[in-house]
Amino acid sequence: MKKMAAKLLEELNVDTAFTIPVFGGIEIAESVVITWVVMAVMVLLALWLTHGMKVHNPSRKQVAAESIVRWLESFVGGMLGENAQEYVPWMATILVFIGIANISGVFGVKPPTKDMNVTIALALTSIVLIEAAGIRRKKVGGWLKSFAEPIAIVTPINILEIAIRPLSLCMRLFGNVLGAFVIMELIKLVIPVGVPAIFSLYFDFFDGLIQAYVFVFLTSLFVAEAVE
Amino acid sequence: MLRIDYNIIFTIINLLVLYWLMKKFLFKRVHNILDQRQAEIGKSFEDAKKASDDANALKSQYEESMKTIQAEHDRSIDDAKSRANAEYERIISDANRRSSEIISAAKKRADAAAAEEERRAEDDIASMVKEAAGRIAASESDSSLYNDFLKEVEGQE
Numbered sequence: 129m130k131k132m133a134a135k136l137l138e139e140l141n142v143d144t145a146f147t148i149p150v151f152g153g154i155e156i157a158e159s160v161v162i163t164w165v166v167m168a169v170m171v172l173l174a175l176w177l178t179h180g181m182k183v184h185n186p187s188r189k190q191v192a193a194e195s196i197v198r199w200l201e202s203f204v205g206g207m208l209g210e211n212a213q214e215y216v217p218w219m220a221t222i223l224v225f226i227g228i229a230n231i232s233g234v235f236g237v238k239p240p241t242k243d244m245n246v247t248i249a250l251a252l253t254s255i256v257l258i259e260a261a262g263i264r265r266k267k268v269g270g271w272l273k274s275f276a277e278p279i280a281i282v283t284p285i286n287i288l289e290i291a292i293r294p295l296s297l298c299m300r301l302f303g304n305v306l307g308a309f310v311i312m313e314l315i316k317l318v319i320p321v322g323v324p325a326i327f328s329l330y331f332d333f334f335d336g337l338i339q340a341y342v343f344v345f346l347t348s349l350f351v352a353e354a355v356e
Numbered sequence: 357m358l359r360i361d362y363n364i365i366f367t368i369i370n371l372l373v374l375y376w377l378m379k380k381f382l383f384k385r386v387h388n389i390l391d392q393r394q395a396e397i398g399k400s401f402e403d404a405k406k407a408s409d410d411a412n413a414l415k416s417q418y419e420e421s422m423k424t425i426q427a428e429h430d431r432s433i434d435d436a437k438s439r440a441n442a443e444y445e446r447i448i449s450d451a452n453r454r455s456s457e458i459i460s461a462a463k464k465r466a467d468a469a470a471a472e473e474e475r476r477a478e479d480d481i482a483s484m485v486k487e488a489a490g491r492i493a494a495s496e497s498d499s500s501l502y503n504d505f506l507k508e509v510e511g512q513e
Binding site: 142154155156157159160163164167170171174175177178181182183186190193194197217218220221222224225240243244245246248249250252253 | 358360361388
């Protein structure tokens, strides 16, 4: 039992993958390295899919690339609304990235989104995107005024939301992925064969993709609200 | 277990790089193709519309010229008809005039001939009377004179 607990704790740790020996050693976390792998997979996939595209007689590969891009754009674009279409590529990229990161546990690595550094980074980019979209749309004056809407008394709450929104985005993603990861590790420790595969369908694939969707959906919703 | 440090910044950089790469290699590339295709479709639609516009213009032009030709045709038919009518009238009146002239000339001639005949008959009768009178004067009897006169007349007829 003690051994099990120790093993579980070890799995939960965010290890340092390697240390860059400058400024007294910059420790690069495991999650960052796995993020690189996810990025490499996505970029190589994109390069492969879009290689040798033609206007006429598209290959099956190209048809797949076109339908993936169209699907992503209509899916994310529908959530962002017509005023925020310029943010569609970013949100689509984030959706695919979180999706792949969440199910990367299936391949035996620790999902990057299990590391709070990654979810904090994602949440920070989201809140910056939300507020920047608001400022771009309404100019600084209109953006500041929007804090006092719909009535002036909610201004403190609206200001608090700048912190609450990214915090909830970050914690929801982190908690779900960590929880799924813990459960999966426990199942793997108790019954190593067969059963984890079944549970993995739910905890890795279903929950992972749902969380990617929820993250992108909420961010898109806030952006759509900001540019209204 | 929880670890929050500068890896946040690395992740943000990762995300920005990933966004840039995906935009460059996936979205832009696919959109280039989609836009080109859209442009081609738009162009072919435009071409088709232009062709049909041209055809319509030609058709209306053709209809216009057909109308002109029809009008020209009608006009020349009317013209020819009226000219033929005028010619007909002229010919008929000419013929009438000429025939009345001929008739009157013939009448005159016939009258002249009749007058001539009358005059000759008068002359004949006068000369016969004169002859008869001469004979009467010369002959011995009235009866023989009378018979001679009758013989004379019979011989003439």
